[in-house]
Amino acid sequence: MxxxxxxxxxxxxxxxxxxxxxxxxxxxxxxxxxxxxxxxxxxxxxxxxxxxxxxxxxxxxxxxxxxxxxxxxxxxxxxxxxxxxxxxxxxxxxxxxxxxxxxxxxxxxxxxxxxxxxxxxxxxxxxxxxxxxxxxxxxxxxxxxxxxxxxxxxxxxxxxxxxxxxxxxxxxxxxxxxxxxxxxxxxxxxxxxxxxxxxxxxxxxxxxxxxxxxxxxxxxxxxxxxxxxxxxxxxxxxxxxxxxxxxxxxxxxxxxxxxxxxxxxxxxxxxxxxxxxxxxxxxxxxxxxxxxxxxxxxxxxxxxxxxxxxxxxxxxxxxxxxxxxxxDAEPETATAPAGTAREVSAERGLRFHGVGFRYPDAPAGAPPVLRHVDLHIRPGESMALVGATGSGKTTLTALVPRLHEVTSGRITLDGVDITALSRRELRAQVAVAFEEPTLFSASVAENVLMGAPGEAGAAELERALSVAQADFVHGLPQGADTQVGEQGLSLSGGQRQRLALARAVVGRPRFLVLDDPLSALDVHTEAAVEAALREVLAGTTALIVAHRPSTVLLADRVALLSDGRITAVGTHHELLRDHAEYAHLMSGTKREASR
Incomplete structure (x- = not known):
């Protein structure tokens, strides 16, 4: 470059x-x-x-x-x-x-x-x-x-x-x-x-x-x-x-x-x-x-x-x-911009207000990745985000913890614009698990507890490992003190994904953003993780990028993202019945949906 x-x-x-x-x-x-x-x-x-x-x-x-x-x-x-x-x-x-x-x-x-x-x-x-x-x-x-x-x-x-x-x-x-x-x-x-x-x-x-x-x-x-x-x-x-x-x-x-x-x-x-x-x-x-x-x-x-x-x-x-x-590159501001008023509305939960986004280095004539996204996830509700590859799902989830800044519109948490919060304050409330799990050259415990704001002990670690069905940790040579190696490549893809999920839930966040967190798991492990996740999702407000019906069924409602816009919101059964695009994305799973 x-x-x-x-x-x-x-x-x-x-x-x-x-x-x-x-x-x-x-x-x-x-x-x-x-x-x-x-x-x-x-x-x-x-x-x-x-x-x-x-x-x-x-x-x-x-x-x-x-x-x-x-x-x-x-x-x-x-x-x-x-x-x-x-x-x-x-x-x-x-x-x-x-x-x-x-x-x-x-x-x-x-x-x-x-x-x-x-x-x-x-x-x-x-x-x-x-x-x-x-x-x-x-x-x-x-x-x-x-x-x-x-x-x-x-x-x-x-x-x-x-x-x-x-x-x-x-x-x-x-x-x-x-x-x-x-x-x-x-x-x-x-x-x-x-x-x-x-x-x-x-x-x-x-x-x-x-x-x-x-x-x-x-x-x-x-x-x-x-x-x-x-x-x-x-x-x-x-x-x-x-x-x-x-x-x-x-x-x-x-x-x-x-x-x-x-x-x-x-x-x-x-x-x-x-x-x-x-x-x-x-x-x-x-x-x-x-x-x-x-x-x-x-x-x-x-x-x-x-x-x-x-x-x-x-x-x-x-x-x-x-x-x-x-x-000389401009860093992220650690605090909210000077003069930003922290206005609080009565609307609770996670809300996208006409959000648009385009990457800073995108060609001049290229269309934005997201356009006029309006979405409301109520307090304690979990929302599945579904869409075709390239529709902007991962980009949308990255806007919540301000990994990218919205180009237009705004995002609020419990009625507060996220730009009015310092990044430290925002990221203490929002936990993320990415599709590509990244682990560091450190112990399993250090990797997981990275998601806990402040001090967290063995009890929090064990709870997070249990939710993520990461019991394999106890079979490692030094247990949770085992060094996982560079990028965690000494572990399987499913094991890395479970540890990344444990890192996301260990801090009991108020808002949880999961980007297809179960894609690398086998059917049996996925079912066990989903059962444990339901308990976690009951106490948090969550946005979950999903590609499989089993993950969609974890959510209370589903939002369909198409060509950078939210085109439909409803339950899994409603969208499956009323929207051909959603039915196509979920094709081959109607029998499971009818159960």
Missing amino acids: PTTRAATTRDRSAVRSLLRLWPYVRPVRARLFTAAFVAIVASCVGLVIPLVLKWLVDGPVAGRDPAGVWLGALFLLLLGLAEALLFGLRRWLVARPLAGVEAAMRADLYRHLQRLPVAFHDRWASGQLLSRGTADLMLLRMFLAFPLTFLLVNGVTILVGVIIMLGQDLTLGLVVLGPAVPVIVSCVVFEQRYAGVARRAQDQGGDLTTVVEEGVLGIRVVKGFGRHRSQALAFRELSRTLRGTELRKARLLATITGVIVTLPEVAIGAALVLGAVRVADGRLSAGTLVAFLSTALALRWPVDSIGFLLAMSQEAATATERYCEVM
Whole structure:
């Protein structure tokens, strides 16, 4: 999905993107600034070494003073040790705080993902979100730990080194500075080209993560249909595409590195020849030439690393953009919108008032999924929702807990508009069980009790398992403490569905929304669950999506949804007798209906 955004990277500023990290960096800024200062001091200590060499060559060496040579060697040793210790101190200063920055950003991302609407998750591939929470944040931590500091440190080092060289000899200094303009121009061109390629590579990495995740979660389908070869080919094609992009990055980096390394080396070589001639003519001391060349060579790493640091900065800027794309998405509001009046009417139960809905990303001319839905489920009543595939049943049920927002009309619970309730308050009153039961990598008890607002104990757990006829739990290795594994795939479809149903009823909700909750059960288990559900439905207001007559018969009344509208409401027997469409949907079950 986000791969289309790469085209816009030419218009963005890497600095402006990276500045968005400041809220996370601010709490540890003291240690980072201290680390940068320590690194600058360490680099400047390294630049003192050429000055000691000049004194050593022009003094003790020229004067044949062994004691002076030993003293100079001692100075050089101490300077080297000081430089090493300072760089070690810098690494120690940044390690812990940057690990904390990464952890804080990852926690904020995960927390924000939980608050984003379902429509957002419908649009985004899970692999893209996963790559933002792993690979992108790792890139940002590496950037803050090394390139950010050394862009500053190397800049200061180059400036001080150039001043030292010009102070040693102006002519040689100008010779070494000759390649500065072409190097700067090359860096500007490199940044512009590398930004787009870096974005494309990170997006393609997210696409590859999506394919891996889908292949692992769908391994039963892949093996069942013998599609491992086609899946491997698809993965190989994406890998080849990513490889090509990474090679493009490598070529760009190799090109800029070649320019940055070659031109200064040629300049240093020219300065060496010119300096040697001037020493031979007596116009320059040998110590000055040694100090000058030592300073120039000390600047090789700061200059040679420019391409690498710019590349990592562009990748970090891209990672920041990708992270902020998610963080900038508008979350669900935890509370009711300001100024929303909580008007309460005398009408009780669950009511749909002229509700219409269309998905936000639907084509402009596409018809709405739901149109002018009017439906009233009285307090304590259970309503079955029946309709052909694609008629909008699941969408309608998703509107009650505000997984999607209505496009028009309104929904009320006991006369209160659901938009006047905070989502926490609303979802404490409404429990849902989806057609596709989702379980988490946790124990059976943790999965079931997720549906209980507040604290719930063993008694509530046992009651919910009993209602859902999930007695199989007691036969698991650790009973309710058994870990069910990722997506609950260690359990059968019927077992997962029963646990999802138990999760829906464990909190004794006032309103219950069930989306075909018994579709994966065998006939005998279904009958037992229905018997237990009747007791639960007697004490709640329920909307039940149903495809089978046995599920329909659980409800007091039935609503027929056709082409996004409620076309009939009545009892099962009434609709079976008076509506051909309903009779067709229930075809083959008239004998059961007549009992």
